[in-house]
Amino acid sequence: MSDQNNNSIAFVATETIPESPPPARETGVVKWMRENLFSSIPNSILTIVALLLIYSVLKNTLPWIFNGLWTTSSLAECREILDGTTGACFSVLTERWNQLIYGFKYPVDEYWRPNVAFVLMLVAIAPVLFFDLPRKLLIFTALYPFVAFWLIWGGTILAPLVALVGFVAAGAFFQKFGRNNFALGFFGAVVIALIIWALGGAMIPEGASDSALLPAVPSRDLGGFMLNMMLGLTCVSLSVPLGIALALGRQSDMPLIKGICVVFIEFVRGVPLITLLFVASVMLSYFFPPDATVDLFLRVVIMITLFSAAYIAEVVRGGLAALPKGQYEAADSLGLDYPQAMRLIILPQALKISIPGIVNVAVGLFKDTTLVSVISMFDLVGMIRGPILASTEWNGVYWELFGFAAALFFVVCYGISQYSQWLERKLHKGH
Amino acid sequence: MKKSVVFGALTVAGLAAGAAAAGTLDDVKARGKLNCGVTTGLVGFAAPDANGEWMGFDVGVCRAVAAAVLGDPKAVEFVPTTGKTRFTALASGEIDMLARNTTWTFSRDVDLKFTFVGVNYYDGQGFMVPKELGVSSAKELDGATVCIQTGTTTELNLADFFRSNNISYEPVPIETNAEAQQQYLAGACDVYTTDASGLAATRATFEDPSAHVLLPEIISKEPLGPLVRHGDDNWGDVVRWSLNALITAEELGVTSANIGEMAAGTNNPEINRLLGTEGNLGEMLGLSADWGKNAVMAGGNYGELFEGNIGESTPIGLARGLNAQWTDGGLIYSPPFR
Numbered sequence: 124m125s126d127q128n129n130n131s132i133a134f135v136a137t138e139t140i141p142e143s144p145p146p147a148r149e150t151g152v153v154k155w156m157r158e159n160l161f162s163s164i165p166n167s168i169l170t171i172v173a174l175l176l177i178y179s180v181l182k183n184t185l186p187w188i189f190n191g192l193w194t195t196s197s198l199a200e201c202r203e204i205l206d207g208t209t210g211a212c213f214s215v216l217t218e219r220w221n222q223l224i225y226g227f228k229y230p231v232d233e234y235w236r237p238n239v240a241f242v243l244m245l246v247a248i249a250p251v252l253f254f255d256l257p258r259k260l261l262i263f264t265a266l267y268p269f270v271a272f273w274l275i276w277g278g279t280i281l282a283p284l285v286a287l288v289g290f291v292a293a294g295a296f297f298q299k300f301g302r303n304n305f306a307l308g309f310f311g312a313v314v315i316a317l318i319i320w321a322l323g324g325a326m327i328p329e330g331a332s333d334s335a336l337l338p339a340v341p342s343r344d345l346g347g348f349m350l351n352m353m354l355g356l357t358c359v360s361l362s363v364p365l366g367i368a369l370a371l372g373r374q375s376d377m378p379l380i381k382g383i384c385v386v387f388i389e390f391v392r393g394v395p396l397i398t399l400l401f402v403a404s405v406m407l408s409y410f411f412p413p414d415a416t417v418d419l420f421l422r423v424v425i426m427i428t429l430f431s432a433a434y435i436a437e438v439v440r441g442g443l444a445a446l447p448k449g450q451y452e453a454a455d456s457l458g459l460d461y462p463q464a465m466r467l468i469i470l471p472q473a474l475k476i477s478i479p480g481i482v483n484v485a486v487g488l489f490k491d492t493t494l495v496s497v498i499s500m501f502d503l504v505g506m507i508r509g510p511i512l513a514s515t516e517w518n519g520v521y522w523e524l525f526g527f528a529a530a531l532f533f534v535v536c537y538g539i540s541q542y543s544q545w546l547e548r549k550l551h552k553g554h
Numbered sequence: 555m556k557k558s559v560v561f562g563a564l565t566v567a568g569l570a571a572g573a574a575a576a577g578t579l580d581d582v583k584a585r586g587k588l589n590c591g592v593t594t595g596l597v598g599f600a601a602p603d604a605n606g607e608w609m610g611f612d613v614g615v616c617r618a619v620a621a622a623v624l625g626d627p628k629a630v631e632f633v634p635t636t637g638k639t640r641f642t643a644l645a646s647g648e649i650d651m652l653a654r655n656t657t658w659t660f661s662r663d664v665d666l667k668f669t670f671v672g673v674n675y676y677d678g679q680g681f682m683v684p685k686e687l688g689v690s691s692a693k694e695l696d697g698a699t700v701c702i703q704t705g706t707t708t709e710l711n712l713a714d715f716f717r718s719n720n721i722s723y724e725p726v727p728i729e730t731n732a733e734a735q736q737q738y739l740a741g742a743c744d745v746y747t748t749d750a751s752g753l754a755a756t757r758a759t760f761e762d763p764s765a766h767v768l769l770p771e772i773i774s775k776e777p778l779g780p781l782v783r784h785g786d787d788n789w790g791d792v793v794r795w796s797l798n799a800l801i802t803a804e805e806l807g808v809t810s811a812n813i814g815e816m817a818a819g820t821n822n823p824e825i826n827r828l829l830g831t832e833g834n835l836g837e838m839l840g841l842s843a844d845w846g847k848n849a850v851m852a853g854g855n856y857g858e859l860f861e862g863n864i865g866e867s868t869p870i871g872l873a874r875g876l877n878a879q880w881t882d883g884g885l886i887y888s889p890p891f892r
Contacts, residue, residue: 199869202761218604227606343633405642499594499634509634510602512732513595515869519759521736 187211191523197516215520216527219511223527226346226501227510233277236337237349240274243267244356252542275353278339285323289316305462342420346501348531353420354502355489355535358427362488363481365428366435367474371465373440384436391433397494399426404498423495431488438480442473475550482543486536503528578650578782578789579840582623587631590616591649594634596731597755598864598872599655608632612653614859615674615780615797618849619651622796622841627852637706641666644783651793653780655749657707667784671794674779674856676876676885678772679711680750682757685765687744692771696721701734701743703727708748711774731756749776755870792839799846801888802828803855805879810854817847827891835891846891856886 147153161167190210194217195201201212216223225234247267250260269283293312301308333339345353372384391399403422446469454464474481496505507524511517582588592600592612600610608616608630617627633649644652645666655677656662658670681692689695692715702709704727716723726743728734735756738746746753750772757763780797782790803809806825808816817829826832829850830843839845853859857879864872878884 198759222602222604222606227602401638405639405646409642409646497636497638499636499639501594501634505594508730508732509594511595513593513597513601514603515597515601518597518755519735521732 183209193217198519199516211523212520213523215511215517215523219506219517222347222506222511223503223524224347225349226344226506228344228346228501229340229349230338230344233338233340236274236277240271241352243270243274252546273337275345276340276342277335277337279327279335281323281327285320285327288323289319292316292319342418345420347506348503350495350500350502351489351492351532352535354424354427354492354495357424358431358488358492359485361424361428362432362435365432366481367439367470369432369436370439370443373436374443388433388436391429392437396427396430396491397497399430400494400498402426404500419500423498423500427488427492431484431491434484434487435481438477438484439473441480442475442477443469445476446472478543478547478550482539486539489536489539490532503531578786579623579792582650582789586624587629588616588620588623588651589631589633589649590619591633591635591640591643591652591654592616593654594636596655596752597759598751598868598870600632600653609863611675611859611863612655612780614853614863615653615800616651617852618800619780619793619796621848621852622799622845623792625842625844625848627848641668644668644781647783650789651780651782655778656781658777658779658781659707662781668781669784669787669790670779670781671790672779672797673777673885674797675751675777677749677751677776677778678876679708679747679774679776680753680772681769682738682746682753682766683744683769685767689769692769692773693719693721695723695745697723698744699724699726699742701726701728701737701746703731703734703748704729706748707774707776712747715771715773735759751864751870751872754872755864758869758871788840792841795839796845796849798888798891799828799849800856800859801879801886802891803846803850804857804886805881805888808850808855809858810851813847813850817844824891 144150148157160170186209188211190205190208191213192201192204192210193213195204195212195214196218198212198215201210201214205212221231221234225237229237244267246260247264250256250258250264266287269287272286273280273283293316296315297308297312299308300311369384369388372380373388375381375384400423403426404419407417407422450468450472451464454468459467493502493504495502496508499505499509501509507528511524512520592608592610595601596610596612598610600608600612602608613632616630616632620630621627633643635643635649635652635654640652640654640656641662643649645668652668653674655675657677658673662668663670681695683689683695695716700712700723702712702725709725712723712725723745726737728737731748731752734746734748737743739760746756748756750768753768757766757768760766780793782793802824803813806822806828808825808828813829816825817831819831820826823832827835829847830836830845834843836843836845842848854862860872860874860877861867864870866873874882874884876885878886880887
């Protein structure tokens with residue numbers, strides 16, 4: 124071989140050819156653009172059109188945003204200062220931000236209470252959302268509704284305490300008797316809770332709220348984005364368990380339970396939410412004496428919860444139907460009874476399948492809370508459409524206000540959807 | 555028609571439920587607060603300011619009644635109502651009175667069983683068009699697209715007007731006044747029609763108000779006033795005469811500025827009767843003797859309320875027009891205090 128080399132080949136490079144840079148069109152930005160933006164003639168046309176579109180949008184919005192005013196006291200003053208040039212009037216946000224967040228009647232000195240409740244909410248839902256956190260934190264989650272109620276509504280601390288005692292007693296009863304006899308445990312727990320609430324409610328002295336540590340704030344004074352958050356959170360956390368129960372009831376072999384669940388689900392799904400809200404706010408007041416109406420917030424929570432529970436029930440039913448029959452039979456053959464089979468085998472799998480659907484309902488529900496503005500509750504959109512746009516200073520400001528509302532909702536809804544995708548990846552077992 | 559039958563039936567049910575309770579006046583006194591229904595927000599008539607205090611022309615009526623009954627213009631619980639919830643709120647007893655720019659009509663008075671206690675603003679439906687359209691009369695609007703709020707009397711008036719003048723139009727239905735402003739400015743309709751006060755308020759918020767004109771035709775009568783439930787005439791009298799006290803105060807020159815010295819006694823017996831230094835009008839109503847004085851002191855007399863909230867010095871800039879005192883050629887007229 125070496126001999127051949129010496130005689131038959133005129134030149135042999137003794138060192139490797141130095142690396143030359145790749146051709147310009149195969150590297151860096153150019154390559155990326157050629158492959159992603161201009162890979163074919165139709166794509167190139169689309170790219171150019173898209174760029175033009177983006178340019179024309181930004182050309183108008185960027186000056187509008189950066190030229191925006193933050194410190195004027197009315198729209199007229201904004202226009203005076205802008206003097207015909209483009210620019211937003213964000214001053215409405217700086218002047219009315221507290222109304223947009225808390226509603227216009229929540230006492231200014233008490234803003235710290237919803238703020239604390241919000242921070243505690245993050246702590247309380249963390250162990251529910253992230254399974255790796257210590258399970259002990261769930262105790263705080265269980266206490267949170269009572270703490271939050273006391274913080275936001277204020278008044279006597281006895282009311283949430285009585286409610287809490289009722290729940291604890293009911294839970295203890297169920298623990299003791301529900302193991303062996305579900306019906307006895309369940310109905311006994313309900314009766315015990317009702318007795319405690321009735322007795323406790325009667326024992327709270329009249330006027331206890333007047334001298335309470337935190338001044339009482341009536342439900343009518345709640346508003347703004349706080350109201351949306353409260354309605355959304357309460358209704359989602361109530362309607363998921365209710366929806367699961369309805370879905371199981373619909374699959375039940377017992378005709379009465381099945382019948383009730385089917386009628387309920389089909390009825391609620393057949394009625395628009397706005398109708399239910401009107402019933403809650405307008406019609407119910409005919410059936411109660413004027414002074415003894417159920418709190419409006421509670422009425423709305425009940426209606427929205429029932430509404431979304433029906434939808435969640437159908438989503439969960441889809442998950443249950445998607446499980447192979449073998450899973451049910453496997454549970455039976457292990458000798459598990461119905462609650463055990465559901466809790467240990469069926470529901471974990473069915474709920475995993477249902478996650479996208481449930482999240483979809485939850486996001487929809489959160490946005491539907493803005494519908495309460497039609498029954499004259501001042502949620503974020505109600506505040507904008509009613510008081511703020513009707514004030515002489517700010518009548519005529521639209522983009523800034525609704526843009527702000529859209530941004531707030533987007534943050535929350537996008538967060539929910541990102542969480543659900545993370546959850547799906549985490550629960551994915553690869554089969 | 556069917557709708558009003560349903561409403562009427564509901565109202566009867568509400569009345570039956572309310573009949574068991576004591577008179578509204580006693581309820582209000584026992585509660586220490588007046589529940590007054592207002593709009594969720596209408597420029598100049600009722601809207602909360604940056605501090606959450608309700609301000610406006612209709613709000614002023616609520617405060618005057620509260621001051622007359624309870625002696626405190628702040629003792630009002632304002633209950634915001636929408637166009638759809640206002641009548642049920644009143645009929646069910648959730649509110650004691652409604653001061654929400656509500657037009658006094660036959661069917662609302664008779665069929666829905668409410669008592670309109672008076673008129674605090676005489677309005678009428680008008681048209682607004684861009685100046686560049688070159689229209690000077692509503693009769694030239696043949697074939698125009700018209701932005702119109704659904705479910706209001708304005709919708710029916712519009713149809714009547716165009717039919718009686720034998721011209722055609724294309725309605726663009728919209729839900730709220732705010733939406734209408736946007737649609738109109740965006741050119742979705744040639745004409746915007748609603749109450750003239752609303753048009754003036756809307757035009758005042760435009761970037762260039764002079765580019766839009768209000769047409770001279772006023773095609774309907776819209777007497778707006780406070781109302782109460784049928785069947786409690788005592789309470790109706792209290793609200794009626796509280797409003798009349800404001801009107802009479804303006805007529806007699808009693809303002810919130812000079813009421814202090816006037817209340818010490820004047821040579822005009824009617825002023826004395828109004829302010830309670832003479833006669834026993836308050837006692838007849840079941841109120842304190844200085845009820846009229848309190849009502850006027852709450853926010854000033856009728857003219858002061860008008861000027862402070864919707865008059866020519868405000869951005870809304872409404873002229874008194876029909877709402878001037880009868881002595882100035884308007885329709886505002888109160889029966890005598892005697």
